[in-house]
Amino acid sequence: MDVKILCLGVLSRGEASGYEIKKAFEEGPFSHFHQASFGSIYPALNALSAEGLVACRAQAQEKRPDKKIYSLTAKGRDVFTTALLAEPDHDRMRSDFLFILSFAQFLPPARVAALIDQRIAWYRESLERMEDCEAARCSPPGATFVRGMGIAVYRAAAEYLETNRDALIADVAEPEALVAE
Amino acid sequence: MDVKILCLGVLSRGEASGYEIKKAFEEGPFSHFHQASFGSIYPALNALSAEGLVACRAQAQEKRPDKKIYSLTAKGRDVFTTALLAEPDHDRMRSDFLFILSFAQFLPPARVAALIDQRIAWYRESLERMEDCEAARCSPPGATFVRGMGIAVYRAAAEYLETNRDALIADVAEPEALVAE
DNA sequence: GGTTGCATGTAAATGGTTACATGATTGT
DNA sequence: ACAATCATGTAACCATTTACATGCAACC
Numbered sequence: 001m002d003v004k005i006l007c008l009g010v011l012s013r014g015e016a017s018g019y020e021i022k023k024a025f026e027e028g029p030f031s032h033f034h035q036a037s038f039g040s041i042y043p044a045l046n047a048l049s050a051e052g053l054v055a056c057r058a059q060a061q062e063k064r065p066d067k068k069i070y071s072l073t074a075k076g077r078d079v080f081t082t083a084l085l086a087e088p089d090h091d092r093m094r095s096d097f098l099f100i101l102s103f104a105q106f107l108p109p110a111r112v113a114a115l116i117d118q119r120i121a122w123y124r125e126s127l128e129r130m131e132d133c134e135a136a137r138c139s140p141p142g143a144t145f146v147r148g149m150g151i152a153v154y155r156a157a158a159e160y161l162e163t164n165r166d167a168l169i170a171d172v173a174e175p176e177a178l179v180a181e
Numbered sequence: 182m183d184v185k186i187l188c189l190g191v192l193s194r195g196e197a198s199g200y201e202i203k204k205a206f207e208e209g210p211f212s213h214f215h216q217a218s219f220g221s222i223y224p225a226l227n228a229l230s231a232e233g234l235v236a237c238r239a240q241a242q243e244k245r246p247d248k249k250i251y252s253l254t255a256k257g258r259d260v261f262t263t264a265l266l267a268e269p270d271h272d273r274m275r276s277d278f279l280f281i282l283s284f285a286q287f288l289p290p291a292r293v294a295a296l297i298d299q300r301i302a303w304y305r306e307s308l309e310r311m312e313d314c315e316a317a318r319c320s321p322p323g324a325t326f327v328r329g330m331g332i333a334v335y336r337a338a339a340e341y342l343e344t345n346r347d348a349l350i351a352d353v354a355e356p357e358a359l360v361a362e
Numbered sequence: 363g364g365t366t367g368c369a370t371g372t373a374a375a376t377g378g379t380t381a382c383a384t385g386a387t388t389g390t
Numbered sequence: 391a392c393a394a395t396c397a398t399g400t401a402a403c404c405a406t407t408t409a410c411a412t413g414c415a416a417c418c
Contacts, residue, residue: 001277001280002405003405003406006280008375009280009283009284010282017369017370018369018370018371019368019369019370022346027235029283030280032274032279032281033249033274033275033276033279033280034275034276034280035273035275036406037406038370038371038373038405038406038407039371039373039406039408039409039410040405040406040407042370042372043371044372046371047220048329055192059278061368064368064369064370064413064414064415065368065370065371065412065413066206066369066370067368067369067370067371068332068369079288081287084281084284084287084288085288088277088281088296089276089277090223091275091276091277091278091279091303092216092275092276093214093272093273093274093275094214094215094216094272094273094274095214095215095269095272095273096182096269096270096272096329096357097269097272098184098213098330098331099190099214099215099269100265100269100321100322101326102210102211102324102327103190103193103265103321103323103324104189104321104322104323104326104388105259105321105322105323106193106262106265107265107266110332110357111266112323117270122263130372140280140283140284140285140286141285141286141349141352141353142283142284142285142286142293142349143283143284143348145282145285145345146279147281148341148345149279149338149342149345150279150336152340152341153334153337153338153340153341154339156333156334156336156337156338157333157334159333160329160330160333161332161373162243162331163206164326164329164330168318168322168323168326171322172322172323183377183378184377184378198397198398199398199399200395200396200397200398217378218378218379218380219376219379219397219398219399220379220380220399220400220401221377221378221379221382223398223400224397224399224400229400242396242397243398245385245386245397245398246385246396246397246398247388247396247397247398248396248398249397249398312413350405351373
């Protein structure tokens with residue numbers, strides 16, 4: 001599942017420029033489980049155009065480069081729905097946060113606390129944005145389902161961190177207590 | 182946080198060969214939030230050796246290539262603890278599963294059901310392995326904390342899928358119901 | 363006066379995976 | 391007989407990010 005298919009997916013929700021597609025991966029509904037940068041989106045869009053999977057309409061703008069608005073062609077929609085039927089690759093997660101926390105015993109307790117507090121704050125902010133998202137009101141069922149799952153998972157993560165924060169800090173602060181036990 | 186630091190982390194838990202380090206990322210405690218292949222581990226180990234961050238002891242084996250057992254040097258431990266203090270990069274997740282599900286309305290309901298059922302089974306299997314893991318009994322506090330968080334999050338994910346599965350399938354099967362409402 | 367947002371694009375560098383090469387042993 | 395496990399390593403390939411190039415408008 002490469003950037004080209006990702007772009008087709010975004011365009012299936014309505015026409016968009018490269019810049020707007022980037023935003024969908026940066027702040028939009030896909031930001032939590034996929035990402036793409038300008039350096040991959042613009043070439044992908046040109047390739048899709050050459051293959052006839054998207055159509056491009058240039059919108060002239062004053063004092064700015066022309067905005068290129070892309071939309072799916074019938075062929076593009078076909079290719080996209082076919083790609084959706086493929087077996088999904090395994091999820092890939094890379095979390096330096098969890099890796100670092102795995103070695104909490106090598107960190108000053110204050111650092112462990114800061115790391116966890118930052119993360120709780122991040123989850124809470126994300127949850128707020130996800131919960132009162134206007135765009136989500138009239139989203140298709142799949143998008144609503146996925147959004148709900150994100151909320152459930154982030155909430156569980158935040159709650160776990162809040163509940164177990166102090167115990168971990170106590171453990172790394174006095175490791176003798178664990179050995180003595 | 183590159184493969185070199187990742188290797189130092191694994192070695193901080195005790196000496197290991199390249200093959201064993203791979204296993205830590207494939208089945209071991211890190212498998213859920215970091216991954217590395219032979220093609221990156223072996224060169225990383227050689228580089229670490231050249232920099233004096235790990236020591237290598239060759240264990241002769243009959244009918245097999247010599248097993249190279251690596252261990253952290255004092256310098257290696259220093260570099261690792263310093264790396265742990267750096268600000269962690271943002272977590273990066275790529276989930277084709279969630280992306281595909283976002284477009285559930287383009288899929289046959291049976292496919293949506295299969296996708297979700299497979300995923301529930303996967304979470305349940307992972308949870309079983311995580312819950313009765315012998316190695317975890319005497320793990321350092323950080324590793325135990327991270328494992329607990331993994332369990333909490335996977336459990337929430339599995340429960341969400343189980344609870345909302347039928348509603349999503351109903352929604353994609355009869356989209357008129359949603360429009361009529 | 364500096365940063366952020368809008369808007370597109372290219373080229374180099376990165377960092378990694380996949381496939382190959384080798385080969386004995388053990389399990390199905 | 392075939393696959394998997396153990397065990398190391400290289401090279402080609404890949405996708406993507408980062409940095410660069412350009413430039414105006416609005417905000418602080």
